[in-house]
Amino acid sequence: MMTKAEDLIREYIREGHMMQLASVSGEQPWICTLYFVADDELNLYWASLPTRRHSQEITAHSSVAVAIPVQFQQGKKVIGLQIEAKATQLTGADITPAAQLYAERFGRDATWVDDIARGKTEHRMYRCTPELIVLFDEQHFPHNTRIEWRP
Numbered sequence: 001m002m003t004k005a006e007d008l009i010r011e012y013i014r015e016g017h018m019m020q021l022a023s024v025s026g027e028q029p030w031i032c033t034l035y036f037v038a039d040d041e042l043n044l045y046w047a048s049l050p051t052r053r054h055s056q057e058i059t060a061h062s063s064v065a066v067a068i069p070v071q072f073q074q075g076k077k078v079i080g081l082q083i084e085a086k087a088t089q090l091t092g093a094d095i096t097p098a099a100q101l102y103a104e105r106f107g108r109d110a111t112w113v114d115d116i117a118r119g120k121t122e123h124r125m126y127r128c129t130p131e132l133i134v135l136f137d138e139q140h141f142p143h144n145t146r147i148e149w150r151p
Contacts, residue, residue: 005147009135012070012081013038017105021046021087021128022065023057030054036128037098037105042151044128045098047116050089058126062086066128070137077138084132090125098125 016038022031032054034046044066048055058064064087071079090098099113102125115121135147 003149004140005135005137006149008137008140009081009133009149010042012068012079012135013042013044016068016070016081018068019044019046020067020069021054022067023054023087024061024063025057030057035106037101039098039101042130042133044083044085044130045090045102046126046128047099047102047123048126049122050124051122055089055124055126058087059089062088064128066130071139077142079135079137079139082134082136083128083130085128085130087126087128090127094127095125098127 017035018033019036020031020033022029024030030053034048036044036046038044064085066083066085068081070081071077096113096117099116102108103113116123116125130151133149133151135149136145138145141147
């Protein structure tokens, strides 16, 4: 049975569109903002160029952190997710399902999915697999705003 926190985490990830992804090279961290889509297992997917700094750092070191702002308007209770995860560039049969999810969310057509699956575009698909998700939710958990959950 899912807890209220798990239900909210799943809802927030499912409804999210944008995330901040932190990667690292040596001792130097880097953060970028990306559009994403999630599957039912809460894997996060995005399309990016392999020449981007975050893509190169993921190739060298798969450990990443993600922040997904959920509610952040002034005067409202803050809600957000912080995630420890492993990230990788997708290959082979893993590309098409992720590209289809992304295409549905962001209005890409079947040609885009086929092109990315066949490597006909410079963009590649990436996956982030959460290992720890921290829900910070002042609205639903005012007395315990930080809740850890492992998928």
